[in-house]
Amino acid sequence: xxxxxxITELSQTAxxxxxxxxxxxxxxxxxxxxxxSFIAQLRDGKGHAATASVASATTTDIGAANSLSVxxxxxxxxxxxxxxxxxxxxxxFAGALTLTNSASLALPGAANITTAAGDTCxxxxxxxxxxxxxxxxxxAVGSGVPAGTVIDYAANAAPLGYLKANGAAVSRTTYAALFxxxxxxxxxxxxxxxxxxxxxxGEFVRGWDDSRGVDSARVFxxxxxxxxxxxxxxxxxxxxxxxxxxxxxxxxxxxxxxATGNPNGGLGGAETRPRNIALLKCxxx
Numbered sequence: 030x031x032x033x034x035x036i037t038e039l040s041q042t043a044x045x046x047x048x049x050x051x052x053x054x055x056x057x058x059x060x061x062x063x064x065x066s067f068i069a070q071l072r073d074g075k076g077h078a079a080t081a082s083v084a085s086a087t088t089t090d091i092g093a094a095n096s097l098s099v100x101x102x103x104x105x106x107x108x109x110x111x112x113x114x115x116x117x118x119x120x121x122f123a124g125a126l127t128l129t130n131s132a133s134l135a136l137p138g139a140a141n142i143t144t145a146a147g148d149t150c151x152x153x154x155x156x157x158x159x160x161x162x163x164x165x166x167x168x169a170v171g172s173g174v175p176a177g178t179v180i181d182y183a184a185n186a187a188p189l190g191y192l193k194a195n196g197a198a199v200s201r202t203t204y205a206a207l208f209x210x211x212x213x214x215x216x217x218x219x220x221x222x223x224x225x226x227x228x229x230x231g232e233f234v235r236g237w238d239d240s241r242g243v244d245s246a247r248v249f250x251x252x253x254x255x256x257x258x259x260x261x262x263x264x265x266x267x268x269x270x271x272x273x274x275x276x277x278x279x280x281x282x283x284x285x286x287x288a289t290g291n292p293n294g295g296l297g298g299a300e301t302r303p304r305n306i307a308l309l310k311c312x313x314x
Contacts, residue, residue, distance in 0.1 A: 085126050091118045091152060091161075101126075109134050110161040114154035122148045133160025140205035145169055145190060177210035178313040179229070191311040196228025199314075207314040214250040229310035233302075255300050 081096035083089060085103035092113030101107075102123040108131060110118075122144040130136040135155065147169025155162045179194060187193045192204070198218040201208045208224050216225025227250065235253070238244040247253075 080121070091120065092116075092154070094118070107134070110152055112159065114156060116154070118152045120150050120152055122146065128163070131160075132158055135160065135162045137163060137166050138205060141203060142166065143190065174313045175210065176206040176313050179227070179234070180311050180313070181308040182311045183308055185309055187309065187311045191313055192226055194227050194229040194310040194312045196225055196230075198223040198225050204314045207312070226312050232310075233305075234310075255302075257301060 080098040080100050081094040082100045082102055083091060083094050085101050085105040085107055087105065087107065088109045088111055089101060089107050090111030090113055091099050092111050092115045097116065098119045098121070100121045100123055104124060104126045106127040106129060108129045124146045126144050128134065128136055128142040128144065130139050130141050135158065136142055145168065148167065150166040151164050152161045153164060180191065182188060182191070192199065196216070198216065201222055201224055213224050215227040218224040235244070237249050238247045
C-alpha cells in the first residue's frame, strides 16, 4: 500500500501498514512520518472513531476493539493486551488498576504502573515480542505529582498513588519511581530489593537549610531531637537586714537572709511543641 495519510486508512493487519518490496528512502521516510503523525493524533484524540469500552482482564484484548481509542474499565490487573494486532491504540483508564511489565507488555521504565482515572497512553504492537509496547503514558490532569512529594492527608489511610510515610521498607521495583526519587536516603531496606520511606509519624517537618546557615551542617533527611534555645532567667533575690545595738561597745549586728531556689520551676511535659492537629503524612509513589 502507499504511505497512508489518515488513521482510517490503516489496515486491520498490522503487517500491511508498511511498504512492500523495495522502495526508495524517500518512501520509507513517508511511512515513518505517517506513523509518527498517527501516534500524535492518537495522543490528541483526533482522526479516529468513537471510543470503545473494554473491561479489564488479565489479558485485555485491545486490538479486537472496533476503535483506535479504547477506554479500559474495571480494576483487574492486566498482564497483556492480547494478540489481535490491528494497529496502535489510544488507551484511557476509567480507574485504578495495575499494568504488569513483561516481555509481552513493555511499560515505560520497565516498571509496573498503577493507573488512575483519566490516565492515558499509546499502545503499539510489538510483533517481534508477540506483545505490545506502551509509550507516552500521561497522568490525568491533577495527578501529575512527582514521586517523593509529601502531603498531609485528612484520613487515616493513604490515598491512591501514595504510601503512608511510616518508615516502612517497600519494593524497589514495585515503587521504582519513588526509589529513583529518594533512593536510600531514609533507609536501605534489606539492602537489595527494598528501601525505606521516611518515617514522619509524630514529627514536625523543617525546611532543609541547604547552606543558608540557619540550621547549619544539617544533613538532608536527618532527624533532630527537641531542644530549647540557650537562654538565661534574671531575677533579684530580696535581702532582709536587722540591726541590734547593745553591749559595752554598743556593737551593731546585721543579719542578712538571701532567697534561693530554682527560677525555672518544674512545670511542663515531655516535649516542647506548638498547638497542632494530627494528620496523616503520605508520600507519592
